[in-house]
Amino acid sequence: MKVLLQQLATVRSAGAAARNAQSNTATAARTATLPRDARDTLFLLGVIGWVVLLQIGHIPWWCTALTAAVLGWRSVLTLRGRPLPGWAWRVGLLALTLGATWLTHRTLLGRDAGVTLIVVLLALKTLELRARRDAFVVFFLGFFTLLTHFFYSQSLLTAAGILIALLGLLTALVNAHMPVGRPPLLQAARTAATMTALGAPIMLVLFLLFPRMAPLWGLPNDGMTGRSGLSAQMRVGQVAQLALDDSVALRVRFDGAPPAQRDLYFRGPVLSDFDGVEWRPLRSAFPASMALQAELVVSGPGLRYEVTMEPHNRPWLFLLEAAVTAPEVPRTEAYMTPDLQWLTRRPMSELVRYRAESFTDFRHGPLRPTVALQDHLELPPGFNPRTLMLAQQLRREIGAGPAYGLALVETVLERLRTGGYTYTLQPGVYGQHTADEFWFDRREGFCEHIASSFVILMRAMDIPARIVTGYQGGELNSVDGYWTVRQQDAHAWAEVWLQGRGWVRVDPTSAVAPGRTGTLERLRAPEGLFTGAMRTLSPDMAARVRAVWEAVNNRWNQWVLNYSQGKQLDLLKRLGFSSPSWTDLATVLMAVLALVSLMGAGWTLWERRQHDPWLRLLDRARQRLSALGVVDAQQMTPRTLARQVQQRFGDTDASRRLSDWLIRLEAQRYSRDSPLTLATLRREYQQLVWPRPGHP
Amino acid sequence: MSALGQRLQRWFHSRVPRTDTLALTQRNVYILPTRAGAMLALTLLVLLVASINYQLNLGYLLTFLLAGATVVGMHVCHGNLRGIVLHLSPPAAVHAGQAVVLDVQLTSERKRARYGLGLGVIGVDAAHTPLAWTDVPAQSSARVQVSWPAPQRGLHAIPPIQAQTLFPLGTFRVWTVWRPAAQVLVYPAPEAAPPALPAGSSEPGSAGSARQQDSGEFDGVRAYRRGDPQKTVVWKKAAQAFAAGRDDLVSRDALSSQRQQLWLDHAQCGHSALEARLSRLTAWVLMAERLGLDYGLRLPGRELPPSQGATHQARCLEALALA
DSSP, X not given: OTTTTHHHHOTGGGHHHHHHHTSSXXXXXXXXXXXXXXXXXXXXHHHHHHHHHHTTTTSOHHHHHHHHHHHHHHHHHHHHTOOOOOHHHHHHHHXXXXXXXXXHHSOSSSXXXXXXXXXXXXXXXXXXXXXXXXXXXXXXXXXXXXXXGGGTOOOHHHHHHHHHHHHHHHHHHHHHTOOSSOOOHHHHHHHHHHHHHHHHHHHHHHHHHSOOOOOSSSOOTTTTTTOOSOOSSEETTHHHHHHXXXXXXXXXXXXXXXXXXXXXXXXXXXXXXXXXXXEEOOOOSSOGGGSOOOOOEEESOOEEEEEEEOOOSSSEEOEESXXXXXXXXXXXXXXEOTTSOEEESSOOOSOEEEEEEEOSEEEBSXXXXXXXGGGGGOOOTTSOHHHHHHHHHHHHHHOSOTTHHHHHHHHHHHHHHHTTOEEOSOOOOOOSOHHHIIIIIIOEEOHHHHHHHHHHHHHHTTOOEEEEEEEEOOEEOTTTOXXXXXXXXXXXXXXXEETTTEEEEEOHHHHHOHHHHTTOOOOOOOOOHHHHHHHHHOHHHHHHHHHHHHHHHHHHIIXXXXXXXXXXXXXXXXXXXXXXXXXXXXXXXXXXXXHHHHHHHHHHHHHHTTSOHHHHHHHHHHHHHHHTTOTTGGGOOHHHHHHHHXXXXXXXXXXXXXXHHHHHHHHHHHSTTOOOOHHHHHHHHHHOOOOOTTOO | OOHXXXXXXXXXXXXXXXXXXXXXXXXXXXXXXXXXXXXXXXXXXXXXXXXXXXXXXXXXXXXXXXXXXHHHHHHHHHHHHTTEEEEEOOOOOEETTSEXXXXXXXXXXXXXXXXXXXXXXXXXXXXXXXXXXXXEOTTEEEEEEEEEEOOSSEEEEOOOEEEEEOTTXXXXXXXXXXBOXXXXXXXXXXXXXXXXXXXXXXXXXXXXXXXXXXXXOOOOEEEOOTTOOGGGBOHHHHHHHHXXXXXXXXXXXXXXXXXXXXXXXXXXXXXXXXXXXXXXXXXXXXXXXXXXXXXXXXXTTEEEEEEOSHHHHHHHHHHHHHO
């Protein structure tokens, strides 16, 4: 048994041959003449290199460097046929790794530290490929390293990369079990690919039917660190980064026609506390009994839709303004805050899909002034003096009429429209008085600056106002009809409280740049060379490619990443279970397994009959004849058998027909143009009258 | 392996019918996971738990794809051995202490090649001899030589042979146990440094002589003894011997008008123990044959009249093996 895999292990023995091969020939020529051990080792190192390459974005730089160095070193040792380093090297490198991991992650446990360690261990283990067991450890560590990649990305591209790696590992494993000669790697690759292809149906059945369950122990709290998305605070410049990010945030499919672009506000965190620099969610000093209530009233037809939300590791759900009923979210429940934001009980650390119903015609907040509105008038002292003066001036101009609030809002919006304000993604760094700078000096900015300055001005005029963040707009994918909302659609708008109307949405950005919200015209982030060239050459083509790619990605999300227990149970429902449960799932899985086993047994029977049909027919005749006492019938040709029959059973009619049949059986096989078919012969065989045994 | 396990295995092997040609089917091909298979199962379990705990749907996919490939690998492994026809050519006799070489032909009618088939003898103490590995090309056959250290002299049944494969993943071991019907004759081991052949005795016109003199000319020869004149050396034989790497000299028996009869007699070979005697006689038989002498063999209850040639030698050696 040890013979196997020793080609991976006994590189020492290949030394002499490797040194011969290592003469002055070019590298390419050398790989063709490499001894088998060396070739296999290099191939395995290459596969491991690919596995590590996939991880490169997630592991610390020193881990990448160390792994590359170890794999490179091992390759050189293999090419030169040198012995492997002693244990001191491995122990030393391991200690170094543990130390560096501790320094980087401040722990040796947890997900990120674990991934770092596993990648290095995989590389270090290649320095110890001695016995068969070592090789298997490398394979199995490799499989596990593949899985860790999914902690960071589960995209289609990732899946493709992982599939290649899996095929590579399987190829190396298959190759290691071809101990004879120097079989081409392609042969092993073909076997591995066939096995994987045949294993795919098994994968599909298990994937569909394996009961999805909650995490077996505490949810890993480091599930989604470092993902981009909206944040709970808003500092100037924060959303600018998001605007450059065209990764997908939500995908929405409306049951009917999508609403108008200007109604596409997906509500996220609401920010009311301002300290002069940063906006934060409200932390009211008022007791709960006095706090503002949602008081949401909706009217008009509801808009039903389905949202697929990319993980953002926050307990936020993005719903179109405004929803009354809680959407159903897998494995958790949703509730609405008084400021109309929808939250879940736990962070959304994986792709989720939920259905919701929203009403674009709605009203919320108290209709009469309440004490709690005071929270939305607070301004930090010592900031934005010129804005405060502007507020005084505007109030004086408008006066205190019955609808002075609305009039003030209109006035300010008019100022934004006509005051030379521009929408830009590069407003530069603002100083301490952000609102002052926006209103008077720079007169440019993006939604954040505009909304912040607007709300400050409103509050300065004693109009309760707050900032709402979320996503605005989106883009219809013409390929699959999904509405795609990207991170660059992240937006900040304002809500002002008006007597008799409650909270009213005001989007000051649309006053500055009507295109931003009306027709969804976007300022484009600076493009890469390739996308730029592509767009210049063929703008349509670029858009189409992107649409197709995103449709494919969406399918992937819908069918693979979002396959949950709910969908499993739906599947069972479609299979005819009225109220499917966990146990039904297990039953169906068992039934499928039993069915497959039966099919396997059937296939075995079928395969047994798959020998040459002519031989099978002859075999039947032979068996019959040996039962009749013809000695050595198994070894005889049909012609000999015919002679035997004649001799043994005499010149009766039955034996003549039998021997005649045997002769024709031979003719069917060997004569050049025999009109007989095997089916005819088989039919005749059935009609043969067999001589009685013991009656020669 | 425990004593009980060994007995179980022996009992199991004794149930296998003896045949020189064995077609491997579902019935006589066995499969069990290997240690590596257990490791893979553990890996799959860890992958599954990680997928559940981190709620990774792609992790499920990877786990199940690997599991699927392993299950397919199990079938591929079984199919790799199943359907082969093993055939053993009658093994050549050897001397005790040498290795019996079993020449096994593996025939495959399948349209795909088979890889990594290992054959080896299962020893008496269930210890496995090293396996001889081969591939079998599609719809073709391959030969593999399995060696087996010959036991004591005598006629022996060939021990059970195992044919196994780990292809493609090494996670399963598929094997069969085959008891060939052929028997192998093991001659006694020739004595390492035997004394010179005994002197031939002249037996005038003996009726028992195998070969009658049919002409006046007769070449009586014997091994060269010190002091033989050069002209009596049979140079032709010497040249043959040199060519074969030996340095035996043969002398023409002087004035052999009578026939020289060389009798190798177990009673007169200088040893008392039976095996030692047989060893010496074996060495002498080989030596006499090499020298081209006529020799006869006398064993208790058996006498082979003098003659020479491969057949005669084989008969003598067989008699010695079975004595």
